[in-house]
Amino acid sequence: MKKNFYRYSLKNGWRELQKDIGRGTAMLLFSGVFMANVLGGALAQTVTLKEQKASLHQVLEKIRKQANVDLIGDMTLLQGAKPLNIDIRNGDLKAVLKEISANQPVELSFQNNTIIVKKKATAPAKTVSSVEAVQQTTVQQEYSLVGTVTDEQGKPLKGVSVKLLNSSNWASTTGEDGTYSVRTNKQAQVQFSMLGYEPQTVKVDGRNHINIILRQKDNEIEETVVTGYTKVRRENFTGAATVVTRKELEKFNSNNIFTVLQALDPSFKVDERVDVGSNPNALPQINIRGVSSVGEYSNSKPLIIMDGFEVPITTLYDIDVNRIESISILKDASSTSLYGSRGGNGVVVIETRLPKDGKFTVTYDMKPSFSMVDLSDYNLMNAREKLDYEKFAGLYRSKGINPDFNHIEQEFYDNLLTTRERNIQEGVDTYWLKQPVRNTFSVNNSLRMEGGGAGVRYSLEGSYNDFKGVMKESGRKRGNAGFTLIYRIPDVITFRNVATYMNTKEYNSPYGSFAAYTELNPYERIYDANGGYNIRFGELGPWYSWGATLFNPLYNASLGFRNVNLTQTLQNNTMVDWYISPNFILRGSAMMSRATIQRDKYTSPFHTQYANIVDASQKGQYVFGNDAQTKFEGKLDMQYSNMFGKHQIVANGIAELRTQNEEGNSVTMNGFIDDRFMTPQMALQYAAGSLPESTSRPVRSVGFLGSLFYTYDNRYNVSGTLRSDGASIYGSQNRFGTFWSAGFSHNMHNEEWFKNDIVTRFRWYVNTGTSSTINDFNVGMVSTSYRFITGSNYYNQYAAIYSGQGNPAVRWPEQQEKSIGADIGILGDFLKLNVSVYNKTTNRMISKTTVAPSYGFADDYFFQNLGKVQNKGVETMANMRVLNNTVKDMSWYISLGVAQNRGTLKEISNELRMMNESLVKKDEKGNVIAPSKYYQEGESLSIIRAVPSLGIDPANGRELFLDRNGDVTYTWQANNQVVSGDEEPDLFGSVGTAFNYKGLSIQLYGNYSIGGDTFNKTLMNKIENNNPYKNADKRVLEERWKQPGDQALYKAIDDLTATQPSSRFVQKESFLRLSSININYSFSNVTLQKYKLERLRLNFSMNDAFRWSTVRMERGVDYPYAREFNLGLMIQF
């Protein structure tokens, strides 16, 4: 029934009471709840009767009295009725009527509190005898089966069709109260079915009363894809999209939407962040279907749309999950072309929740969560081991040239060694890793109130979460508030206003980078004898410093510190739908938002980074700045929809306008005297030569869009879009760009010739189109820029200093995408398969081109469109229902997502060639410290280059390399590097399983990746390149070469030369990460009624519980990883 409303959700939409809001997915849920409310309120009438051979008339009279109802109709008919036996306790009135009239020539119906007696319209009398004859043989077995059909929450379901299998004679539907009655026999099978619910078949097995619980189909809400401009039934969609509903989000019970999306859609890829670990203030890098462009101005971020308007990715990161109704991930041209110049990297469309009609409801959701720091990737030496290593490395041997001097020096060394030995004997074995971290407990509270009636509905919501990170004193506070108001005059207008306030405070840890703690030596004490901090380690004597200068970061952490970014966003969306005529709707929407960001960063003058600076005015720093982003957007959407016979058409004409500006200033102050006065005012001066730095990023754009959806007989679907975008940043020569898409899909399962019992659903689609991404396009690329600088004047004339060469011919890059795919259903919902194949090409990437100095360009470069990247890939998602026992209300599902993406650089630009040189990371001695990104035409974008290694020479502990000519050598040379691996995995994706039993549901989700190469920096830096003055991996001691003949993996232990990238450190990595475990329990209706609640749910979830990998590497370099445990409680009343 619901499904019928949502042919594109638009047709008839203007007329239907519940759908005027114009948000399809929301309405599906909404109307369900609405109905449940109304129906749940009506009490079923019941009767209790026990009669032997009583006349039908007598029985009816008794019922009339008991139930206090009227009895009307042709009473004479009752004379012909046979006497009957009946024994019912608290039977439902309707069911009883049905039962007692079953073998009688009369029909009894119940309407408006009245029992109506009518003559039964049965088969002609002449056949009666033969029928009776047959009945004589079956009459013993044939009897009335009654019962009630309810949904999972225990609410009665109306209109469920009840059908006796293998017999077309008997069919019935449930009444308002969910009751049914059918004639059946002991061996029969009865099927219960209803749209939007999973059908169920039960064996009667001689029972005469069977209650059935129908489960809502999981994909109920998936039925529509929200593109942000239109809503399309999945059935009629011509492309690939993933839709995540609130139901799923609730089950995940996580505040991290990125994890949820990654678990549900393999093409949504969140970078493994080895450096930033679980830092709550480091935004994850995401991409959909691969990295689409490379270079300084590349951009692979998807576009985020919330309630029809673009929002920054931080909004998705910080928003309270409870505010979200659905998230659609649009992946291919059929829908991303709608966004033209912005849609090239895929689009994530978020719809927020709408208020419910009717009763005032309050929902409270509490999520306490624990974060436990995960240091299992670290395998460092303890005090004893470290000192042994130092001795092996020969640190305590004086190597001076002057023998006299050597003598003195050796004495210092001996003393130092003795001190350290003594420390160890005294039991000093400081576990530095533990010092800056903690386990934390945070709570997310969220409250929502909603209600309304008579055309007005509203909701008010708020949430607060202070998420504490595992590095001490770091965290992220998020506050959300929202107010939604809907006003509706049926068939005329719908008005909706959503006001949102978001507040995010990032505060970073004074403990600094975690990496510093991994280097500190365990034989050192944190505190000195007086209880103060040891500030500097390894002092050898007044004229020597011992090895690397290691300061105690805990001392620095104890100083005054501030590193806070505060973001406040205020946003208001207004939408008006005007139903001009049955076929035309005009939608107008407008958004305005203002975000302010305040940044404060204070470094104490006592910080050890100023250890060598004497001038007080240079010590200590305060950087503060603010940014304000203002945005206005307006949209007008004229929609025409109609249905002619089997043809359905929806056409939209849309015009939109956007203007945004970001303005801000930041200032650096130097010179502080005391931590007590952490304010810019107390600074001694502005940082030398500094001026306030200003940001100014105004962007204005307009877009004109036409889209058309056409469906024939629910079998063939055609879609087309055409969009023209204009933007201020493109420069005056190329103001406008055109983007288009075309798609086709075929619902083969609706074809007569295809229909079969095995493949119950087969829909395939194909689409192609163009789009772009403009995020980092800036006016400086097209327009020559000038600056004014103090002192740069010519006599009295302030000189405009030429600072950048614009190229008016630069255009935004173009992405061309082709996709083909299919949705397959086998045996109904037993197995669902989604497959899609894509080929996405980014043409004319924006590249910085270096030119000859005679061009006379500022810094010898300009921008042009050059370079081409192609991403080809396959995505499949399989969902299998392993078990579905409706009687026990138990089900079990397994899902598997498999994806492969191959990114290739098709055309290389001069910028990338230059980058190959400039990206090489070298230390101060010119040694290459890690493989850098390397771009090579025809190769993957993520190749790893290193010199081929032949391993360690057992004779001397030196590494043997293979040079270009195939000769063996001991020398590492940069130009011997070859492609030694590719970070792109062969396969990656998600696995999941869900088990439901009554109100309990358990889900496990994981990500996996197979066959990607990785350069194991831990091996190189913490085992070989380790500076012996600093702590390192245990394998230093165990696995490095020590004496001739050792078959070692790592070079000689006393070899202090730098190890540079060799193929020895390139390892194939396969990993499986259990990203979330969710356990939810929803209390049953009975409990809820007892406490007068609408809903009560308990959740438990665990994030990043476990990660298994073939490569052992230190992860969480600057910020450690954490395991998260979330509890959750949701009450609705």
Place this chain on the structure above:
Amino acid sequence: MKKVLIAIALLVGLSSCEKFLNVNPINKAYEEDLFKDRSGFEAALGGAYESLASDTLYGRDMKYGLMETLVGSYSSLSAGHKYYRPSRYEYNYEESKKFIKEIWSKFYKTINQVNVILKNIDHIQSDPSYNLVKGEAIGLRAFAHFQLLKLFGPSFANEGGAGLAIPYKTEVSFQGVKFSTGSEVIRLLKKDLIEARALLENDPIRTQGRGETQNQFDYERYNSLIDYRVIRMNYYAIIALQAMVAQWEGDLAAAGTFAEELIAEVDKLKSIRLAINTDFAYLGNVRLPMESVFALFTNKLATYVPKSFVALESSTSAGTSPYLFPNYSWLNTNLYNKSGSGSTNDNRLTNWFSRPNTSYPWKLSKYLFDFTKPYTDKSYKIFYENKVISLHTIYMIAAESYASTNPTKSFAYLNKVRNARNITTDLSYTSSTTEKETKDLIFDEMRKENIAEGYLFTEYKRLFRAIDRSPIVQPKKEIFNLPIPDDELLFNPQN
């Protein structure tokens, strides 16, 4: 249906948006915003002059810095000195390459800047300053190309003009411009100069003088175009350039004509004139600004100069210091006091070299002024004026042009200039004076005048003369033609 039409009308209403889309960031100035009115063009021209006046060009390296180390005016440099390699013509060392590339790049950046100005010049077509802006821009373009030709192009006396010289850039171009031959560059230079001269016909310098301003009232918006014309590409400078271009090509007659035309021109107003003895009394006149036909204003001169010339009272001497010291005894013996033409009275010798007493090394005091005096003070702006074309040079061009045809006239010009330097003994032409002797006398006079002016290297090159330093350096193409920077050859290949 009416409602539908209203709705459609609303949609169409959004379509007039071209103006709406014209918006740019304000933390930088963009081409389309800057070049809207005169003041934007003034600022952009200011930018072009400023880059010419910077330390890597006329603020140092094209003047007393790099260029002057090539002609032996300074004592030999120690191996650690930044100019050590180039001063030995070892252009293949990274140190030399860096300097040479910087000069090449900076001139082309200036050229590109004026080309951007010229691209937008039509925006002020109706503005009265249109001719001045356009004339200065084209003139600057010619000037910068001419300097590049002199440094990197062929010596016409040696190779003629057929060889490849430099790319001549007449517009902002995103494609590499191929190198033109020397003669082609000369042709393009002449074309630009003719156009610039026509545009600058009404240059205020012809009526107001070299350093005056036509800005009358403080409340009026300042107009740098009509102020202090000698530090801008002015009408006189164009004529001077015409003379110099003709001379470079070897067309001495044409050069002489332009030179005499200019001498006659400046004589009318006398704001540009040869120095007189009393001028030297004032420190600000040491570098003889009254003779500037075109100068650049380097407001950072007070920070640039002390990095090259140490203070008079300092006892630091050559050896390992990063400073430059004049090769005084060589210059004194072989040039200023050269028998026959030299004189101890020469104001240049007495005013440009000094030392507090004999225990101090000789210093080139020409550039040493009171660095604490700000350029913003009208009385001291003269310190910061940095001469590029001198009237003295124009006289020398005239003298040279008559060396073979009318040597008496040559001697007249020579003596006039010598008198202005307090050399009272006139040189006299006799029938036995050869043309070479005349030219040598002219060249010696050039050398005396252009100590630390950065001008002499290209003069040696023009005449393909042996460089008169100790030891004498024989003329060689490899010495005179500075190598084209590697990046140019890499990114602008010629085939």
